[in-house]
Amino acid sequence: MTASIGFRPTPDDERILHEAARPGETTSDTLRRALRLLDHERWLEQFRSDAEGLKGENVNAEPEAW
Incomplete structure (x- = not known):
């Protein structure tokens, strides 16, 4: 299954993404x-x-199943 997902980050989203990104990691x-x-x-x-x-x-307390 392929899906095309659009995402337009708000300024707050941009801040969170920037703070959460690890070195060398893309968005x-x-x-x-x-x-x-x-x-x-x-x-x-x-x-x-x-x-x-x-x-x-x-x-x-339950009987053995096998």
Whole structure:
């Protein structure tokens, strides 16, 4: 799947991109890294939610599945 994404950064976006960029990193690299971090944060949020829901579960009380 290919997508063409347009992005017109605001002055505040420009500031954030400039501050977040690592040496030698392009704006695209910085945005890719930020998207991966966002994806990871969403994964962690789901993980924490699932863990909270299973907090009282006692797997030792369940019969062996195999």
